[in-house]
Amino acid sequence: MTTSNDEKWINKKISRRDMLKFTGIGAVGVAIGASGFGGVIKAMGYDVFESVADSKTAFNKVDFYGRHQSGIITPVQTHIYFASLNVLVSSKKDLQEVFKKWTPLIVRLMNGELMVDLTPNTRVPTGDTGEAEGLNASNLSITVGVGPSLFDKLGITNLKPAELADLPHFPKDQLQEEFTGGDICIQACADDPQVAFHAVRNLVRAASGKVEIKWSQAGFNSFPAAGGTPRNLFAFKDGTVNPAITDEKDLKEVVWVDKGWLKGGSYLVARKIQMHLETWDRTSLKDQEATFGRYRDSGAAFGKTKEFDDFDVDAKDEKGAYIMPDTSHVHLARKSNARMLRRSYSYASGVMTNTGAHDAGLLFVSFQKNPDQFTTVQNSLGRMDKMNEYITHRGSAVFACFPGVQKGSYLGEALFNAL
Amino acid sequence: MKYYSFLSVLIAGGILMAGCGNAEKVNKDSAPVTEQAKLEEVDLTAELTAYKDFALDQMDQFLIETENFVKLFKAGDIEGAKAAYAPARMYFERSEPIAESFGDLDPRIDGRLADIQEEGKGKGEEEWTGYHKLEYALWEENTTAGYEAIADQLLADAKELHALVQTVEVTPDLMITGAVDLLNEVSTSKITGEEEIYSHTDLYDFKANIEGAEKIFEILRSKLDAKDKELVTTLDEKFKAVDDLLALHETANGGYISYEELTGENTKALSAAVNQLGEPLSQMGIILE
Numbered sequence A: 001m002t003t004s005n006d007e008k009w010i011n012k013k014i015s016r017r018d019m020l021k022f023t024g025i026g027a028v029g030v031a032i033g034a035s036g037f038g039g040v041i042k043a044m045g046y047d048v049f050e051s052v053a054d055s056k057t058a059f060n061k062v063d064f065y066g067r068h069q070s071g072i073i074t075p076v077q078t079h080i081y082f083a084s085l086n087v088l089v090s091s092k093k094d095l096q097e098v099f100k101k102w103t104p105l106i107v108r109l110m111n112g113e114l115m116v117d118l119t120p121n122t123r124v125p126t127g128d129t130g131e132a133e134g135l136n137a138s139n140l141s142i143t144v145g146v147g148p149s150l151f152d153k154l155g156i157t158n159l160k161p162a163e164l165a166d167l168p169h170f171p172k173d174q175l176q177e178e179f180t181g182g183d184i185c186i187q188a189c190a191d192d193p194q195v196a197f198h199a200v201r202n203l204v205r206a207a208s209g210k211v212e213i214k215w216s217q218a219g220f221n222s223f224p225a226a227g228g229t230p231r232n233l234f235a236f237k238d239g240t241v242n243p244a245i246t247d248e249k250d251l252k253e254v255v256w257v258d259k260g261w262l263k264g265g266s267y268l269v270a271r272k273i274q275m276h277l278e279t280w281d282r283t284s285l286k287d288q289e290a291t292f293g294r295y296r297d298s299g300a301a302f303g304k305t306k307e308f309d310d311f312d313v314d315a316k317d318e319k320g321a322y323i324m325p326d327t328s329h330v331h332l333a334r335k336s337n338a339r340m341l342r343r344s345y346s347y348a349s350g351v352m353t354n355t356g357a358h359d360a361g362l363l364f365v366s367f368q369k370n371p372d373q374f375t376t377v378q379n380s381l382g383r384m385d386k387m388n389e390y391i392t393h394r395g396s397a398v399f400a401c402f403p404g405v406q407k408g409s410y411l412g413e414a415l416f417n418a419l
Numbered sequence B: 001m002k003y004y005s006f007l008s009v010l011i012a013g014g015i016l017m018a019g020c021g022n023a024e025k026v027n028k029d030s031a032p033v034t035e036q037a038k039l040e041e042v043d044l045t046a047e048l049t050a051y052k053d054f055a056l057d058q059m060d061q062f063l064i065e066t067e068n069f070v071k072l073f074k075a076g077d078i079e080g081a082k083a084a085y086a087p088a089r090m091y092f093e094r095s096e097p098i099a100e101s102f103g104d105l106d107p108r109i110d111g112r113l114a115d116i117q118e119e120g121k122g123k124g125e126e127e128w129t130g131y132h133k134l135e136y137a138l139w140e141e142n143t144t145a146g147y148e149a150i151a152d153q154l155l156a157d158a159k160e161l162h163a164l165v166q167t168v169e170v171t172p173d174l175m176i177t178g179a180v181d182l183l184n185e186v187s188t189s190k191i192t193g194e195e196e197i198y199s200h201t202d203l204y205d206f207k208a209n210i211e212g213a214e215k216i217f218e219i220l221r222s223k224l225d226a227k228d229k230e231l232v233t234t235l236d237e238k239f240k241a242v243d244d245l246l247a248l249h250e251t252a253n254g255g256y257i258s259y260e261e262l263t264g265e266n267t268k269a270l271s272a273a274v275n276q277l278g279e280p281l282s283q284m285g286i287i288l289e
């Protein structure tokens, strides 16, 4: 038996070495060929920090470079693969290397190219795992952010924005450690589930030994054939009231951070919220609609006829009752006066082992200038929201998503420059 | 994916270009990699010989230890046989890339009940033989009685394996793939406790698989060093990380604690360390470039 104190086991003498030394066994099949490849690049090409450009000709392509990262005001895609990672490195430099390495790889992924070209050597695994081969860019967007725990781990708390902190405990929260927090997030959204997954898989692999996945969640959004707002698993249109992604002034007010190294970035809040479909499905349509204060079919607010008709939360009927019930989700959310850009996806991940119920719900994702905006809304929903009866918050995380990247720069450069 | 683009050849040749500029990832007109690649193959004669020597030595030891185990077993010495079981198996596990090259011998010696059951056979039937059946006798049934023929068969199989291994031709692929396979063994069955479901001596196999991979790395070290020093440094670090974690679970007599004593956190840490080792280890094929 070996122990770590022993002479290193592998260095022990090999009994038959001499006997077989010059027999040449095994040399068969080793062909000598001439080529200029040897030693030019390393196996996975990762030592090459080439700057990669956004493709001008790729189909269904979202641009990587710009003032803001993609995946925030990018039109919502049909799929998400959201990953929360822990870092395994402890030095700022090592972390910086990860972001530098990722930057050109992300551009290539978003171009719909192989993340790393194939090399002629078939004796090593390919640098790109390959399952996105033949699929186009599929509007892939990648959004990278850093969580509060990262700053503590790297001893750079002086650079942690005051706003970046774990969210407080909210009433009825049942957060599970395995879906909570994380040092780095990669939000991959695409119009193809495999393209989104492939991106996360390959980026994590490219940083093997430097990061590990803590938790992840796949999700989907289905758009009506005629266009319009997708419905969540409660069958209600979700995403109606949101800042317009073209309204720069509004986005400046609601979404973009305007100071420090995070300027041009945004705070991402992710909540994994289980939806109790079994109980919801035995709720009358009337009660379902009262839960939101909106009609299920049209999506219109109570008392209105069209989805986007504006409404007055304080309006009352002739009997003095709120037209939009004051326990309804929309009433309470609107009443809080805080706003955010919601970009959520539904999930269905099998069956809860303890109850046999659907393990399904909403991967709630919102972007805001300050996580307080989320906290304000969630506090307003508090114990009052009629929807609480049908949901349980199981996971939570907050990340500061970097500003956009200019060609020649890399993700998070402003943070590292501030060090 | 069997094709590589013309562009990748240029990049491999040292000419760096920005992105492909179109969504078409591969040039279907180019020839398959296997035909087109003209790799400057390295002379690995010394390395292949060294590995063969190693494997033969392990097989010598395996035969000796198996003989000893079978002797104890047949003498009805349950405690003695239990003590000899896991250490004897380590020689097999270290050289698994070689031992495995004999299709039907490997399952006869190392088959688990789960492997057999998949084929619709049960534990009462003769088809299940080898170490794990005796493991079942010792730990589950607490007996050796009735299993003597299985013990004899194991020894006969070990002898046959020993004889066959002498003829094995070690190829670069066998070594390079073998190292990764050893780690894959750890990732898929050792770390889950599915290898030794009665004795829970999975950590012995774990250690032996890692040592088998480390041996291959050591033999290839100087060749690797010439190609990619950083990879060698990384591998040194990652092997050390796994070894250090395993050392936490060593017992006073140099053995390992039962798999059942490991917490979820322990296995997760071990599993992560093995995966982080596997990724750079899978790059050893660059020596053939």
Ligand code: HEM
Residues within 6 Å of the ligand: A232, A234, A236, A237, A238, A239, A240, A241, A242, A271, A273, A274, A275, A292, A294, A329, A330, A333, A334, A339, A340, A361, A362, A364, A374, A377, A378, A381, A391
């Ligand atoms: C499973 C959980 C949830 C479901 C099913 C859900 C569903 C809905 C629906 C159907 C609407 C109305 C349509 C729309 O404007 O998009 C809505 C509005 C809204 N929700 Fe949620 N929601 C959930 C969780 C949350 C959470 C956690 C927050 C933030 C703390 C939130 C904030 C909002 C806001 C701000 C509005 C817009 C209110 C307005 O009209 O001003 N929702 N939600």
